[in-house]
Amino acid sequence: MNNLIFLPIVLPLIASVIAAFFPKKLNLSRKFAQITSVILTIMTAALTWHVLTNGTIVVQSGGWEAPFGISIVGDGLSMILVMTTYIIGTAAVFYAPSVLDKQQESFYFYAFFFLLISGVSGAFMTGDLFNLFVFFEVLLIASYGLIVLGNGKVQLRESMKYVLFNVFSSMLFVTAIAFIYAITGTVNFAQLAERVEYVEQAGILTTVAIILFFVFAVKAAIFPLYYWLPNSYVVPNAVVSALFGALLTKVGIYSILRVFTLIFVHDTGVTHQIFIWLAMFTMLFGVIGALSTNNVKLIITYNIIPAVGFMLMGIGLYTEDAIAGSVYYLMHDMVIKGALFFLIGALIVAAGTKDLREMSGVIQKFPLLGWIFFVASLILAGVPPFSGFIGKILLLRGGLEQEEFLLVIIALISSLLILFSMMRIFIRGFWGDLMDNISDDRKRVRNLTIPGVVLVSISIFLGVGAEAVYPHVESIANMLMDRTDYISSVLKE
Amino acid sequence: MEIIMTGLASILFGAGIYNLLQKQLLRIVVGTVLVSHGAHLYFLTMAQLKRGAPPLVVDGVTEYADPLPQALVLTAIVIAFGVTSFLLVLAYRTYTLNKTDNMEELRGSDHE
């Protein structure tokens, strides 16, 4: 049974190789990708259930015991994130045929897609700092392949910046690992945690921790390092934007969550206090960006940034409630960002334009799209009883406990502004007089809406069914705060 | 020896970052290459440069070099190789499509 924990990483890799053999046979690759991702999702769900009920699974690749081998750790946090990744991936595969043109789809889209899924799952499940770097690179290389799909002029221009930024931060990552290896002599998470504890996180380790945070902050788009994000996420195709928005920044925030709840936790006065300040600025500046534009896709893209701020806030507060809030919010945000990008892609097809000033009355022709978008906006803003609300209430409770009132106020204001930015799309784009540039291709728009509907209903379940989900999140937060479970299950003392 | 290597790595970093801040696309790509070399050299140096046999189990050899940083740096070099070659193709395509390799002319916030 233990060995099966490799499958979420290895099987998509194999699927990627297989898909790369027949990129031009579109029908075949579509069917292959859809069937494979459904099977993989079911399998991952079963694995996740097994881990949630029976506890953490650890496997050492190549049979080398930790800390010498590379550990793959399937604990609760990793597994629920991997499962969410698979759900979004499956929705994306069903969404892709209607939104990509044939030339884009046949240029190894499915191969890159599975490679991305493999990299993201690997990054969630690895128990080794250097291996985290490797999986970051796997998912980044897949994302480089996806971002240039279509080869547009503006697209290449923005891709260039995206790639350069990521290459530079990857090299900083290597440097940070070099520092850590020089100081502690290990790169295994569990052993690092032990050794850092042993020296009580001496000053130099805190410095290194901040370098590492800088690297993750670039990937997660935290203030002031988010400026690469809006332009490079808005230029690719809607399905690619959805995958990026739902998965890539979340890998960055997961890494921060893992490293700063497991390893660098002995100097919270410095590190976690910085997080709180950065979280405030991230929330404010992101939402201001969302209000500043009329490009509907750019509005959604900017909305990624305040969500990252919310999750960082939970890590900064570092209480059990707040961490639970971050974990809940992480899950919720992956699902809802995927859904919103899908729906915005459908809206752009339906309205025939990206400019909010040129669209109106879409709901008269496409009522389902309109109302689902409305519900998704409410979920994103955190209106009760939806899932955003549960995450936010936990975060705010943590904030009040720690008496960070300024943070709580800014979080509330930015939630309100998020709602405002979304309602701007709804009121100006969906309501009003029917414009004549609206598409008549009902079938295509319906195909584009359905994956969004599925994700929104999962998100509704996360909120309404919180009774069923919350106990698991609480026990995950419990395990994150009390690090002994992770360390002992990896090192087998 | 470590001090010389650290100095060399810092020169590579400096040269790389100087190149990254240039306007020409090709110089920027060269800059990323230099920065990655600096990072790899730095990794090897930080793990201590030791004299000794290769890290293979052979009778009669007691002094081993530390294998872990070598394995890690090799992985990082392979990754840097792949990413750099992709970056070259991307830079070339960007140049042919946009007809400029000047970063000043590649800025903008219009979204098609």
Added chain:
Amino acid sequence: MAHTNDIILKTMTQLIAFILLGFSIYLFFAGHNAPGGGFIGGLMTAAAIILMYITYGYEKIEQILPINFTTMFVAGLGIATLAGIGSIVLGHPFLSQTFEYYNLPIMGETELATALIFDLGVYLGVVGVTMTIILTIATDSDAKEDEEKAEA
């Protein structure tokens, strides 16, 4: 492509490409327990092939070596992954390896390791990706088309 008559280059290429290919194969087989390996062997093979491309021109080598390097890369990736998966099927952790000594004809007692299969994947992958990238830039056949696209 203009025809040049580089006697020195052509003669030397015959010799050097041969040495490079031979040495790359040696490196590949040495890889699992001595310096060498699939990555370095692959790069060296790619270097030899590129040298031949430079000397004899694109069309000629295309005829002699009708290999789709993209497929080669994908196949290499597949072999490497399957080599890792094989150990899962047999109940060992991912990427486990083993080795055994065999008495082969001519070569005598030889060590065969399962790591070699993984290395073969790496080798094919490296040759494939290097050649794909270099040939893509070198034979940019749709450059004209792109310029038209950019103007439109």
